[in-house]
Structures are given as structure tokens and as C-alpha cells.
Amino acid sequence: QVQLVESGGGVVQPGRSLRLSCAASGFTFNSYGVHWVRQAPGKGLEWVAVISYDGSNKYYAESVKGRFTISRDNSKNTLYLQMNSLRTEDTAVYYCAREPQVVVLLYYFDYWGQGSLVTVSS
Amino acid sequence: QSALTQPPSASGSPGQSVTISCTGTSSDVGGYRYVSWYQQHPGKAPKLMIYEVSERPSGVPDRFSGSKSGNTASLTVSGLQAEDEADYYCSSYAGGNNLVFGGGTKLTVL
Numbered sequence: 001q002v003q004l005v006e007s008g009g010g011v012v013q014p015g016r017s018l019r020l021s022c023a024a025s026g027f028t029f030n031s032y033g034v035h036w037v038r039q040a041p042g043k044g045l046e047w048v049a050v051i052s053y054d055g056s057n058k059y060y061a062e063s064v065k066g067r068f069t070i071s072r073d074n075s076k077n078t079l080y081l082q083m084n085s086l087r088t089e090d091t092a093v094y095y096c097a098r099e100p101q102v103v104v105l106l107y108y109f110d111y112w113g114q115g116s117l118v119t120v121s122s
Numbered sequence: 123q124s125a126l127t128q129p130p131s132a133s134g135s136p137g138q139s140v141t142i143s144c145t146g147t148s149s150d151v152g153g154y155r156y157v158s159w160y161q162q163h164p165g166k167a168p169k170l171m172i173y174e175v176s177e178r179p180s181g182v183p184d185r186f187s188g189s190k191s192g193n194t195a196s197l198t199v200s201g202l203q204a205e206d207e208a209d210y211y212c213s214s215y216a217g218g219n220n221l222v223f224g225g226g227t228k229l230t231v232l
Contacts, residue, residue, distance in 0.1 A: 035221075044125070045160070045168065045211050047221040059219035095167060107215040108158040110179065112167040 002026040002111045004096050009116035012086055020116055022079040022096030030054070030074035033099040035109060036081050038092035048094070049081065053103055064090075086120045093117050126151065126212055126224035133230040134202045142227045144195040144212030150222055152193035156215035159188055159197045162226075163208045171210075172197060199229070207231045 008020040022034070036048040049060045049070040058070050069082040079096050094116050097109035127145040134140040144151065144159075151157055157175045160168035170179050172188035175195065185200045195214070199206055212224040 044226040045213070045223040047213075047223065050219070050221075057219075061220070100170075100173070105219075106173075107156055107221045108170065108173050108213065109160075109168075110170050110173075112169075114167055 002098070004098065004111055004113035006094060006096055006113045006116035009094065009118045011119045011121060013122050014086060014088055014120055016086055017082070017084045018086060018118060019083070020081040020094055020118070022081075022113055024077045024079065024096075024098075027098075028102075029072075029077040031102040033103075033105045034072065034079045035097045035099070036070060036079075037095045037097055037109070037112075038090075039095070039115075040089075040092045043092075046092070050105060050107070051079070052105060057105075083118070086118075088120050091118060091120045124222070126214060126222055128210075128212060128224035128227045130225070131228045131230065133232055134199075135232045136202050136204065138202050139198060139200045140202060140229065141196050141198045142210055142212075142229070144197070144214075144224045146193050146195075146214055146216075146222070148193060150193075150214040150216040151190065151195050153217065154215045155190075157188070157190060157195045158213045159186075159195075160211045160213070161206075161208045162211065168211065202231050204231050 003025045035050045051070045067085045071080045096113045098111040100110040159172040162168045176188040216222045
């Protein structure tokens, strides 16, 4: 069965960096685009970034552009989110989520991970 | 990109129907068929309930339906059941490789 498992969250000071990982299993990881979506405590969902199946295309929300980098290692079936210059407003549960069809980007998600909490606080 | 507008709350009694709206602009909801709806129970990850305006993934009960008129999409839950109580989020492709979500609607089954 399809599984997405995030890790790497924790408490970090403003201005510091953190890298999240999302380990995928149960499907052909190198055929699907994958996204990061976040949810601040008690708030709604916010799209963060997407990477195409082969890593050749990457797109970001304006709120994280220039600070966050999405990447993937298809040999390890793993998605990453490198977060630099973190701000208090980046505090959220970060979910990885899979596109529903191979190759194309349709910008909706059929499988989600359980989420990883990132807290930015001094 | 501004968030899509959803009512903060909605409610209905068991067996009744409830409709949740999601209002955007011609640059997102009105411009594309890539409108989706997600259900989220407390402490859980979101679950896809509707995609491409009105399509239902396998395993989602046919009590859930979606539609769109102009810049407003809607999710209707018919025959409300206790387990339908959750937060519901709409999303829409917004062009330029960008995705926007609604603010969420808390559905209460009375």
C-alpha cells in the first residue's frame, strides 16, 4: 500500500535551517510528482512546493520562495524540503502529498503523509 | 495569491444535506477544472473527497458530490452521518504552477 512518512521536524530558532524528509513506499516513486503542504496550528492548509517526477521542475509558493528548496532522490524513494532562514510564521505541520497520476502535475493529492511538526521559536 | 473563501462553519442533522461553498476568482476556481475537496478529522492528514470539480475517488461514498458555477465551487454532503463531522478544505489550481486552498469549513453534525 502507498505510504508517505515524514521525518526531521523539531524546534528550531528563527533564522536557522532544518531539512525535512519524506520516505515513500508502495508505489513507483520516480513516476509521480510530489508536494509539500503545511498547516499552522489551528489554521488551514497552505501549499508550499512541488517537484516533478524526475526532479526537473520545481515550483514554490511566494511565501517560501528563495528560502525553501524541494528536492528528491529517486534512488532512495525520498523527498526533501530544505528550509533556510526560518521564521516564526513557518511554524506548522508539514505534509508530503502525492500527485494522483504519473508524470503530469494536476495539483491535487491522492495520498498524504501523517505530517511532521516544525516549531520556529527562540 | 489570496486564499479561496469558505464559510467558517456549517451544520446539519443526521440524514440532512449540507452544502459548503468555495469562492475564488476567474484566475483560479473559475478558470480551471482542477478544483478539489479534502476532509480532515482532528489530528489526521487530509483525505481527498472530490477532484476535478465533481469526480469522486474510489472508496468515497456517493453521498459526497461536487459542482461549480462561475467562480464558486460547492461540496454537498447528503444523508449526513456522524462520521462526516470534520473540517473540509477546497483547493484550486491557480495558474503559473500555483495552488491555492480555502480557509476551511468546520462541519458539525447536530
